[in-house]
Amino acid sequence: MTQLLNYLYPSAANRVLVSLTYDKYDSGVTLRGVEDGFIYSNGAWEKSMGITLAEYAAMGESRAQFSSKDEALVKIPVFLKNKFAYEAPVAGNIQGVMYKLYVTDTQDVDGDGSVTDKTVYSYVVFYIYDGMNWIKYENTINETIQFGHDGTSWVPDNTIKYTLIRKDDYAYMASQLTGAEYTGLVGNLATYGDFDYNWTKTQIYFALALFLEHLDPNAAEGQKYTLTYVIYDNGENDYQTSFIKTGGVWVVN
Template sequence: MKKFNYLLTAITVGAMSMVSCDPVEDINDQLEANEAGISDVFNYTLTEDDYKKVLELDFATFNTVEDAKSLVPLVLKNNFPVLGDGSLATVTYDLYAPVSTERSLIVYTVSTADYDSYPETERFDNFDDEDQIYTFLDDKFPDVANRTLVSLTYKFYNGSTQTLNNGFLRVNGEWQFALGLTNAEYTMVGQGFANFNTKDEALRKLPIYLLDKFKYEDVAVNDVKSTMYKVYTTDVNDIDGDGSVTDSATYSFIANFIFDGSKWNVYNNALPMTLQFGNDAGEWIPDNTIAYTLAVADYAFIGSELSSEFPAQTASMLRYNNLDRRSGNDAFWSDDLIYRALNLLLNKLDANAEEGQKYAVTLDIYNGANTTETFFVIKTNGSWVKQ
């Protein structure tokens, strides 16, 4: 059975969760207090100035992921000149991902004669299967121009018969579905009639409507929903066919909304994406490194695995939840011992990691003061070795 082909209903990107960072000036103020070539692990979101001033692009988006991979390093090098080898940046950028909207409009209500034209619908004068709707659209509007929106009112049976008004947009020979509001839903969002008064009003109220509409569905961050809404306005295109372009009529439009994890926002054809970059000898390159900081449970696991061989080191670690890095001390953790511990831990945390996967693992250490140390490893021939 043919399914409803939503207008980019779900664009979901498996990406790392992002945390907003300080402005570039604040970060560099902190970094410049240290010597050039230091390393850091941080998150960064490209600004409009990055696209237009640093990269001299016309728009604040990239056209492809490959463009982002080649151009983001220029931004990082420009904005963070003091960062050097071993630095990691998780960068959020906007990818141009346009969704089709209407170019022309047909408003149509399925008639009794229409239902009677098909054996499956003539008895009850309604649709009860999605395929029936698409068959009707193909027959009724076989040659409509690309990006023609059909605002279709029809009866549909699903346990009970409902009158629905949904959008069907013709895009490159296919019908794409856009969710419309029922009369009751227009009332629910505070409208006296089954339409909005202005586009601005629609774009303000529809995100609230969608939050309630999909509150019981599993909606992911960056999912996009296409919605058809109606506005009562001047009939400049004579959509009611009365020969006048100065009277009023109800127009249908499509708006797209993207979910950010807590609310719906107007989708402006820019999809948030993330890429990670690593600094290799002063050059920023796309990188698959996963930054990980040991938790209390990780120290406990390492202790359970190595306590019989290294009782002094593990006892100290379990007592203080850090590794003693004072050379010559009985509890000293050498680099070799740390890499052995990381092999045990990463094989537990990421047993199915692919060859070439990288980790930047941050440990709590004691070297006369409580601080941290980061070890960079890569999976090579099945083992985690120093990069």
């Protein structure tokens, strides 16, 4: 998907939003007309989940749009709670959602030369899971400062904990691991959203370090991450690995 977006929008402005409709093959089923949002941010495309016509209908909408921003912000957290009810989201997970409003066409997106008529605009809003509910993400989070011992004294611990999103984050790694060593391995990443028993620790750590470059390309020297990910080996199991940015690269900590 990233390659397609780069081809279609080779000179995309920072923070531009693209609403993309495509067919998606998922678990043996082809989903027609999937529509998601992609924001170009700091040189990379970030995906935000779209809402289907059926999902709008379930929220009481007769069309694939909300009547107002206020309505959208009330209904979307309920929608997320229902959608991820069986996926056990982890507190701190952040989800971008693209939604649509019928508003005045101030930017003439329909190209008819008028900026006073109305048309459908796409917007993205981010929500963070607090352990029970999805709440609007304001980019400011109150947290208790944690400390770690460096062998001499207690110092603030800047470790960020992140759980890889299935299947998006795994699909990104699959798209980047193009070497011959990974030819027979990457299929399960994109298809199932996990590693499997055929991967060595070294290969997994390399893939995760590659993902961290994508997740936080501007991370400062010394930044730490603890990643939670899934390995399938006689069942799905969660694993955690800690990394630190040292000498400009991510290494296992």
